[in-house]
Amino acid sequence: MITILGPTASGKTSLATALAARIGDAEIISADSRQVYRGMDIGTGKDLDDYKVGGMNIPYHLIDIAEPGTKYNLYEYQKDFHTVYEDIRKRGKLPILCGGTGLYIEAVLKGYRLSAVPQNSTLRKDLEGLSLEALTEMLKDLKAKTGSKMHNKTDVDSCQRAIRAIEIETYNLEHPISLREMPAVDALVIGVNINRDLRRDKITHRLKQRLETGMVEEVKGLLDRGIPAEDLIYYGLEYKYVTEYVIGKTAYDEMFRSLETAIHQFAKRQMTWFRGMERRGFTIHWIDAVLPMETKIEQILALWQ
CATH class of the missing domain: 1.10.720 (Transcription Termination Factor Rho, Rna-binding Domain; Chain A, Domain 1)
Structure with a gap:
């Protein structure tokens, strides 16, 4: 398997889909803890248009598989990942794991899962x-x-x-329990490295774009469907801050500033996790985000071969 990870706004999804198109027999497995929810599209940055490359539809998995308002977790992800992973392999295709949720990625590659914890x-x-x-x-x-x-x-x-x-x-x-071992997944791990200042600029630009293209309306629609505000706030980032704005808890400018800061902090935490993975024994081959797409793909294929 090839794994492509990186912080938010690094362009990892477009790289993964372009690579899949180049390989031909490849499918994407998402490693994003919020893109699993149906109807939560703009705020999670699903960008499903990225899965169409040169007229080719790139198959993707573990997106839109849970209802908004539910609490999808690592235990469920592990089960769903292995179901999809084995199916892709059986069909002779190459799985490409792509996302920014470091915990999900590490759990899959390392080969462990947690027991489900019931509500108390x-x-x-x-x-x-x-x-x-x-x-x-x-x-x-x-x-x-x-x-x-x-x-x-x-x-x-x-x-x-x-x-x-x-x-x-x-x-x-x-209930003291140890981690239940699962087969570790052998993978070439590619990290998309984006300059901090460029990352910040892209995050701010993307946030403005999302707010202008319906993120507030998306949250209102979810609330109108009967999903409690506290459930949306639970998901954090866009859904937390935009929901607080919609229900009148904050003003628009305050929402924007707070959300922008939160996303910057989130991206920093993602990088901290990935660097921690390296300290925990993972080899991550970092590729510069600003390189031309073709150059990035050639570098990955050279490592893969």
Whole structure:
């Protein structure tokens, strides 16, 4: 398998699809934790037009497979990935894993998955009404007991996320389980390296473009379908900040500034994760994002061969 990873706005999807078109017998497996949701298109940057290259439709998987408002997780991703991966291989095609969710990518390549953690309604009622600060401190204490690191700030983006994280850590404390090994996936890992200033410029430009082309309307439509605001806020980034604007919690300019900052911070965290993967033994072949597409493809094919 070939894996193409990179931070948001690095152009990894267009590179993956162009590579798939060049190879001919290749299909894309998405590694994006939010593109799994139907109807959440603009905010997650699905850009499905990228999957049409030179008149060829590039097959893609693990996009639009879950209902908005649900909580798709790593455990489900692992199961779904292996189903798709085995099917692609059986048909004699080359899987190309592409995305920016480092946890999903690392879990797949390393070969592990977590057991599903059920909801704990009693615990949720006990935690209801606590402040985000109090929940964060509780989560830190639990993670110290389970030996888990407090590395994922999205765990405490909202009270709902913090409660779910506490639920998981409480379950792990009460039901000590080791990671269940799965076959590691052999992959050539390509990283798309984009200059920090260029990345920031592209993020700001893309955010303006998305807001001008219907992101607010998309969120309003999801709310009109009956999806609770707190469920959209749970997804973070665009859906958190735009929802808060739509329900009147923030003004437009404040929403834009806060969201822009949050996306910049998110991209930085993505790069921190990828660098951490290298420290944990992964070899990532970094390719400059500004190179011509053909040059990038030639570099990947040379490494693949």
